[in-house]
Amino acid sequence: MTEQGYSPDTSSDSRGHSEPALERERLALDLQNRISRLNEQARIFLPLIALGLIVAIPIWSRSLVRFLILLASPFVLLPIGFCLIHLILAWRGIARVRFQIREDEQRREQIKSSDR
Secondary structure: OOOOOOOOOHHHHHHHHHHHHHHHHHHHHHHHHHHHHHHHHHHHHHHHHHHHHHHHHHHHHHHHHHHHHHHHHHHHHHHHHHHHHHHHHHHHHHHHHHHHHHHHHHHHHHHHHHHH
């Protein structure tokens, strides 16, 4: 077996161009993973939220006060809150990665325009 080490003929310029490409690829892969996780969570959590609201509709139709008491119950509030928090955090993560990708693209455009 031969060892592959640092190749002295690799120029620093080619490494410099591959690093932003690797960063862009990492961000795109992270975004794809986060979107797939959000889709998985949405498949689970949205029906739970809908089920909680469907169960609460008959109570809501009788009395708004009873409905609010039901929503304040920990048996309803905690599961629905848990589902909503998970979905919101996943969505914020996706927004953050998209923002990083946008910043990276803007930084590249600035570098291209300054090279000209």
